[in-house]
Amino acid sequence: MPTDAPDLNSGQTVPASPIKLLVAASGTGGHLYPALAAAEALEAQGYDITWLGVNNRLETSLLPSKYPLVQVPMEGFQTRLGPKTGIVLSKLVRSIRQTRRLLQQGQFQGVITTGGYIAAPAIIAARSLGLPSILHESNVLPGKVTRWFSRWCSVVALGFEATTQYLPKANAVTVGTPVRANFMSPTPLDFDIPDDVLLMTVAGGSQGAVAVNRLARKCAPAWLEAGVWIVHLTGERDDQADSFTHPHYRAIPFCDNMAGLLQRTNLAISRAGAGTLTELATTHTPSILIPYPYAAEDHQAYNAEIFVKAGAARMFREAELTDELFTKTVLDLLRSQPQLKEMAAQSQQLSTADSTEKFAQLIREVIQSANLR
Template sequence: MSSSPKRILIACGGTGGHLFPGIAVAEALLEQGHEPLLLISQKKIDAQASAKYPHLKFHTVAAIAKPGTLSPKMLPFLLALIQSIRSSKKLIREFGAQAVLGMGGFTSLPPVYAGHSLGLKTFIHDSNARPGRANVLTSRFCNKVFIGLEPAAGFFHKPTQLTGTPARPEILHLPSRAEAAKNFGLDPDKTTLVVTGGSQGALGLNQLIAKASPMLPENIQILHIAGPNDYERIKQENPSQRPGYHLMGFCDQMPSAYALADLVVTRSGASTLTEIALASLPSILVPYPYAADDHQTANAKVFSDAGAARLIQQKDLTPESLAKLLTDLLTNPGALKLMANAAKSLAIPDAATRVTSALLAEI
């Protein structure tokens, strides 16, 4: 391995679960004197996130989503895939990339394949306990696979390395509880439940929380981040909420939300779990029921098996049973402390550095 600066192409667009870990790796490379270029999609989330990192270089490409195998859209998809591979090769040559790292999903396949066909070292990172099919396919063209959770190793036929999932740097430096409470107009001295459903498929979870919240003890406050898609509906369905219930559509201050939380209720996407582990937070995990290959349940199981979380399927919850579970936990500081310690034991704070070190060692 040469110590001279390297140029690394990172394909990370399409979802926050791919984008933020990619940004974290880029930050680590930049700190070490290397030059990363982040390949992102034209989606709004990518544009919003990239605007916050003016010191990083981004390149936008058209997002490609794979249709069903027998779908009539398969032919246009394959043509778009071929075009994307060609444009990826052109970009790799122009940038002078020496390695390509994909952070997951079908947006990673064209640049990784292009890098492989040009003779570069190529890598894929998978955050989930049960990897997506796109990553298993992409891994065929990789020298090494970086994994966020140990159970993923068994799904790949290439060398794997447990690195953890890189988190955006601000998650590693949370504000004080008092400062965090001020950001939301909440009381720092009150026990706080934070609910983050996210934007994908969280309506059922959001409705359960909204209906359960009036049944919680009055001294518990709730920060409910419903996601932009569900905010208005939840607001209309529950117009007269209890005091101390703060409903938001979107939160761009997640470090503050984590700093204030005594317990988190959330889906079990890999990036969310990475962040709550880093913040040492106990959680109730309600996997998204329609996730591909039910990978969210596999993720949640890693945390529940470690004692860091309670895993409950959405179909098994009612507002009443959820309110009872929340009350039992939020009024039991000892149980919360044990769960918090277990969450901390699952955290890998230096995941971004682990990825960059492993990648650079191969070049």
């Protein structure tokens, strides 16, 4: 097996010959972007990356230009037994076989995954071949696959220290959640927005949030009248996305430059996915969080509570938000600069500035240790 050697120019330890790693991450930005950040860091140090994903998910549009993408027929596990249980299990078995064959034929040295159902075949296949697997769990409340298979992993990297109460502590290490490299330095804003105005960003995560969109559009006239500018990321599933217009209101499905946008934002309205919260913390952005009410096991509310307890955010349940309450809460916050500054400071305290490197270093150590056996 190849071993690592020092790079005399960079001081980093890099593979003497390329070590092949399979990254299993699928579905939403919360799973994909942390994995992508780690993959880019490892690739820069000479590692050879291949991606394991699922058809018709975000990775099919995000990754082909970056890494080879291999697709397996996985789908989510049901909480209760039902008519589809047999189909899901059949797809799991097929996915394990395909992943195992890929790992063998491609002579991979390990597996990295950020959870979700794609992690199951990756972890099981790696375990069956005696290969190391490294799982990253970014949510406070770990998902079912993480809870079921974390004991089979070489190490479980955590985004939040609070997650240790739900998992075996023996192989859990808190590293924070990796973010893309452009979040770590000042990034210009793509929009023509004056420097001296308050900017609010409304974002529903990588898949949008139609209910939040509708509420924001109802409240937008009052916010705009108060002098606020708004960038609204509507997602691609909102058929009313173009129903409201104003010179100081920008509605777009998706933003490729979230780093620049959040660095400029004075207040964010957002769901509470772990990836989004990591970006808010990294950019020190105050926020109003509206957890997705149908998230598995209400895990977004667990994430949001960490930010609320720290004083970095306010949280509202979607069902309790009225036009009047939402309008007033936003305006009160934007008019209170000391409060926004305090929320920004507390958000910064929740960030892990070197999370990507911590996770990449953990991966290197696990792979190197396995190669030396």
